[in-house]
Amino acid sequence: MPQEDGSARAAPTSPRCRRCGEAVEANAADYDVFEQMHYVCFHYEFEHQGDPDVECDTGGCPAAGIHHAARFVRTDGVNLTHAANALVPAILALESSGYTVTQDGTLFVATAGNARFSAEDPVSLLGLVRLAELRRPWRATDAEIDATLDRFDL
Template sequence: MSNPPVCRRCGEPVVASAEQYEVFERMHYVCFHYEFEHQGDPDVECPAGGCPAAGITLPSLLFRTEGLDLAQAGNTVVPAILALEKLGFAVEHHDDGFAATARGSRFVAEDPVALLGLIKLVETRRPWRATDAEIDDALGRYDL
């Protein structure tokens, strides 16, 4: 087996995107993106689809959701399942709800939208549990 090609920007082997090595000007996709497509701070998401900085900051989230008006209803169930599968989760439907598993993690909820919400919770909060102070603050701001 031959050695993988080397990225001309960072000097590291190109493995995952080796079949697109020439398309990306003899670079990793990420190196190509930052070299030719991304403008400004590399940690701020740019408008290019698939920007590697997507999700690093809250403004990035706001950029992706700007202008959207969406409510959980029957028409969000299938898109939630498809989103979970796109994220690499195996989705199962049980009598009492849904489960999503991937890489040793398992999430369970009553419906796929709630399941997607649990996964987003874990992605955005580490640790995901609220502290006593956060609980007191939220209880004071919301009628829970």
């Protein structure tokens, strides 16, 4: 498959994958082990059975990382307002994502590994986690703050 954004073009010396034609870089050392293909291409060419989006029984199946449908599919038709009925689902969503949720006085706290989030309600807590996932670093720059305050009454 051609790279749609044209980024990270390979050096002209990189070997080419026999299956997709793109440069083999990350696994170049194993180029011959994988029959002159990407590992993923090798897997789908020789090992994978059935729907490419469904994890197969072979160890290291790339489809193992696909647990969620694309975002536009997941949110299709949803009309959700922050209200009391979202509080329990927010806690359950955090817990199913691997966070431990506790209460510390008036604050709800989510922790996982060395990450810690705290907010006054579970929906805000989930929002902070999502913020950290979407932006790294999460803080806005001075220019971003100025431009955004022009558009919103915060």
